[in-house]
Amino acid sequence: MEPIDDHLSQIPHAAAIGMTLIQHDDNGCVVKIPYADHLVGDPDTGVVHGGAITALLDNTCGMAVRIPGVAREDVMMATLDLRIDYMAPAEPHQDILAHAVCYKRTRNIAFVRATAYQSTPDDPIATCVASFMFTGTAEGGFSGVETTP
Amino acid sequence: MKLLLELRDQGRGKDMQAVVEQIPYMRFLGISVDRKGNEITTIMPFRQQLIGNVMLPALHGGAIGAFLEVTSVIQLLFDTACERLPKTIDVSIDYLRSGRPQTTYGRAIVTRHGRRVANVRSEIWQDERSKPIAVSHGHYLLTPF
Numbered sequence: 176m177e178p179i180d181d182h183l184s185q186i187p188h189a190a191a192i193g194m195t196l197i198q199h200d201d202n203g204c205v206v207k208i209p210y211a212d213h214l215v216g217d218p219d220t221g222v223v224h225g226g227a228i229t230a231l232l233d234n235t236c237g238m239a240v241r242i243p244g245v246a247r248e249d250v251m252m253a254t255l256d257l258r259i260d261y262m263a264p265a266e267p268h269q270d271i272l273a274h275a276v277c278y279k280r281t282r283n284i285a286f287v288r289a290t291a292y293q294s295t296p297d298d299p300i301a302t303c304v305a306s307f308m309f310t311g312t313a314e315g316g317f318s319g320v321e322t323t324p
Numbered sequence: 325m326k327l328l329l330e331l332r333d334q335g336r337g338k339d340m341q342a343v344v345e346q347i348p349y350m351r352f353l354g355i356s357v358d359r360k361g362n363e364i365t366t367i368m369p370f371r372q373q374l375i376g377n378v379m380l381p382a383l384h385g386g387a388i389g390a391f392l393e394v395t396s397v398i399q400l401l402f403d404t405a406c407e408r409l410p411k412t413i414d415v416s417i418d419y420l421r422s423g424r425p426q427t428t429y430g431r432a433i434v435t436r437h438g439r440r441v442a443n444v445r446s447e448i449w450q451d452e453r454s455k456p457i458a459v460s461h462g463h464y465l466l467t468p469f
Contacts, residue, residue, distance in 0.1 A: 188384035230386020
């Protein structure tokens with residue numbers, strides 16, 4: 176799968192971790208991070224730090240809240256909470272992918288779940304649930320789900 | 325290399341600054357550790373690559389989550405001599421305020437310490453300790469000596 180055009184490169188932390196958007200449609204979105212030396216959390220094993228997976232899941236969940244085709248400036252939001260369960264250490268030298276699905280959007284809040292995996296989504300290394308609050312538009316107006324096409 | 329074993333053998337088992345300096349991801353985040361007696365404060369100075377929202381600007385939720393996790397793990401290692409780094413089992417993060425582009429500080433408390441699993445609460449703040457930007461609680465799997 177090739178990276179598709181996205182705004183991840185405009186987010187300094189996402190770019191620094193190496194996130195690329197692989198898929199973003201009605202079935203949610205998939206973001207990938209390649210294995211990299213600066214992401215290692217345990218120099219004894221080469222396993223990627225949980226924090227990098229936290230960042231990946233947070234960002235992927237946030238993107239899943241966005242409806243494909245709606246301008247980024249039209250929907251501003253903030254993460255309210257994020258709960259992550261770590262099932263297995265990430266295998267070193269392999270890409271890590273995250274797939275997030277926004278299963279409910281209300282006027283104020285969006286609810287998302289996500290899975291981080293390497294070879295297949297059936298064998299997760301971490302799962303998470305998150306909620307996001309809509310905070311308005313870049314112009315200061317409130318957006319909520321009124322931006323739904 | 326056995327990071328924690330080496331530090332212990334050098335008599336630096338409580339040197340948490342040495343730990344953060346040897347873990348690539350903690351170096352990438354720019355985290356350092358301040359120790360006053362038995363009190364540990366983690367410090368994450370602002371750097372551009374921590375930003376998640378350029379317009380506000382605000383720190384990335386992932387950088388905040390990672391800093392909370394590092395704060396928890398460093399406190400655990402300080403309290404308990406471990407053979408290997410604690411493994412995160414789960415973590416729950418509440419985002420309370422937007423993280424501004426400035427230095428962030430962290431403190432953690434080991435709320436329950438079992439033989440194999442510890443429960444840790446962390447909070448991080450910027451200008452005022454009484455106004456945390458995020459808090460977390462998590463479970464960690466331990467490998468004590």
